[in-house]
Amino acid sequence: MRSLTIVFNILSIITIGNAAKILCVFPVSAHSHYTIGHSLAKGLAARGHQVTFAAPFEEKESIKNLKSVYLEDVKKQAEERFSKSSIFDIANVSAIVIIPFMSKMGLWFSEITYADKAIQTILNSNETYDAVITEAFATDALQGIAYHFNAPSILVTTIGPSTWTNYLTASPSVYSYISNPFLSFTQKMTFYQRIINILAAFLQTSFNSIYSFPQHEKILHKYVPDAPNLYDLIKNTSLHLFNSDPVLHVPLPLAPNIVEIGGIHIEPPKKLPDDLQNFLDDSKEGVIYFSMGGNVKSKEFPQATRDAILRVFSKLKEKVLWKFEDDLPGKPKNVEIRKWLPQQDILAHPNVKLFITHGGLLGGIESLLHGVPVVGIPIFGDQALNMKNAVNRGYGISIPYKEFTEEKFSSALQEMLGNPSYSQKAKEMSILLNDKQVKQIDKAAYWIEYVIRHKGAPHLRVAAHELTWYQYYSLDVILFLILIKIVLIKVFWIVVKKLCNRLCSRKQNKQKQN
Known part of the structure; x- marks a missing residue:
């Protein structure tokens, strides 16, 4: 025991000796975004790093080596902006509208984050940081924070790699099989879908160039006046972490400084409260x-949708545990509601047969880790794409909210409860998802520490950032080769024509002589 204590103390000294000061800024006021950021910050703090974590959520507990900074102004403004609307209001909005909407929302979050009193205090302090980690959610101007502290810039995106974010690391965007996440196309796109995908990419690139990037430039230089242009900041991104996994998403060609850490927020199942434990048992x-x-x-x-859901539940022999944020009059006896539920711990219980979800990525990871199949009601963003991936892999059924009916919902539940293939497939995928060389937090921490050790690790960055768009796609080379081909054909035609003329001339001369 004494030997183990000595070894532990030595390892602790080594860890503290290599400790870095890291600033994490996660301004998006969505709990799923906060969960990823806080899990990363907590994991880094556990390894001995001194972490400052800024987010629009107040921390309830004190964690060693972790200093929490509450972005109160961001929280207040976000509540004012989004409290009057519901995500159901944008369920039927097309990708053509969503793409500029998300860009504008990213600009808004960038502006209010810089203006937040807590962020201004950090920027005006004499602190130094070995790395700055910021959330990348169309919030490009925030990369100025890393420049301000002369620290490597590390980005975290709460969804998977896609054409929406590939420009940040110049990762390949192959539009024939890599879809924009708001289109929810799978890798096997039809000809029509490939047309739409390319048009969406053109829309996004054009909107970024004409509107979004210039506006980010203004925000950047308003708060970090000496910063270089936005493109220089982007191409100097040291590392980009994604909340994704090839098992959940799809395998993609990724630049060396892209690391997938899907499931970083997962924790070992904890004991459930007695009432929930008894209910499940x-x-x-x-x-x-x-x-x-x-x-x-x-x-x-809507009341009609809620009533339809309850009618379907009332016909089931299974019990339903529903996270419902208010009273629910008229609910059947087999339905139990709670305003909040420990989701990870519930999904780990062996009596849970299926998970009805909106198709969010965190819930999808949690359910698949425990081998629980899903029925999805996707509404917005990447939810439809997540559910299509679940359907394609055989452990999910998707009913887009705009297509929801009582009949479809009832049919989906009956199919999943009566067909064991969904549960079996979920368990097979669970084995794949759990088969990791190291924990996802250790993987993320290693690469963050690697970037710090190697002063930003510029050797991991691809050269594509140095190319113009026409050079990247070799359009200048293709055009040159086409011109060469045209010239050669022209020369060949001229030579052939002259030879033919000469032969004809000789033939005519012979005829005259005869």
Whole structure:
């Protein structure tokens, strides 16, 4: 025991000796975004690093080596902006509208983050940081924070790599099979879908160039006046972490400074409260767990949709545990509601047969880790794409909210409860997802520490950032080769024509002589 104590103390000294000062800024006021950022910050602090974590959420507990900074102004403005609307209001909005909407939202978050009193205090302090980690969610101007502290810039995106974010690291955007996340196309796109995908990419690139990037430039130089132009900041990104995994998403060609860390927020199952434990243990016919996540509230379902859901539940022999944020009059006896539920711990219970979800990425990771199949009601963003991936892999059924009917919902539940292939496939995918060389937090921490050790690790960055768009796609080379081909054909034609003329002339001369 004494030897183990000595070894532990030595390792602790080594860890502290290599400790870095790291600033993390996660300004998006969505709990799923905060969860990823806080899990990363907490994991880095556990390794001995001194971490400052800024987010629009107040911390409830004190964690060693972790200093929490509450972005109160961001929280207040976000509540004022989004409290009057529901995510259900934009369920039918097309990608043509969503792409500029998301860009504008990123600009807004960038502006209010810089203006937040807590961020201004950090920027005006004499602190130094070995790395700055910022959330990349169309918030490009925030890379100025890393420049301000002369520290490597590390980005974190709460969804997977896609054409929406590839420009940050010049990762390949192959539009024939890499879809814009707001289109929810799979890798096997039809000819029509490939047309739409390319048009969406053109729209995004054009909107960024004409509007979004110039506006980010203004915000950047308003708060970090001596910063270089935005393009220089972007191409100097040291590392980009994504909340994704090839098992959940799709395998993609990634630049060396892109690392997938999907499931970083997962923790070992904890003991459930007694009432929930008894409810799950006593449900011999099985339990359906239902949650629309943190941003989508079940209580905001239209009354007709809510009634349809309850009618379907009333016909089931299984019990239903529903995260519902208000009273629910008229609920059947087999339906139990709670305003908040420990989702990871519930999904780990063996009596949970399926998970009804909005298709959010965190819930998808949690359910698949525990081998629980899903019925999805996707509404917005990447939710439809997440559910299409689940359908394609055989452990999910998707009912887009705009297509939701009582009949489709009932049919989906009956199919999943009566067909064991969904559960079997979920368990097979669970094995793949759990088969990791190291924990995702250790993987993320290693690469962050690697970037710090190697002063930003510029050797990991691809040269594509130094090329113009026409050079990147070799359009100048293709045009040159086409011109050469045209010239050679022209020369060949002239030579052939002259030879033919000469032969004809000789033939005519012979005829005259004869």
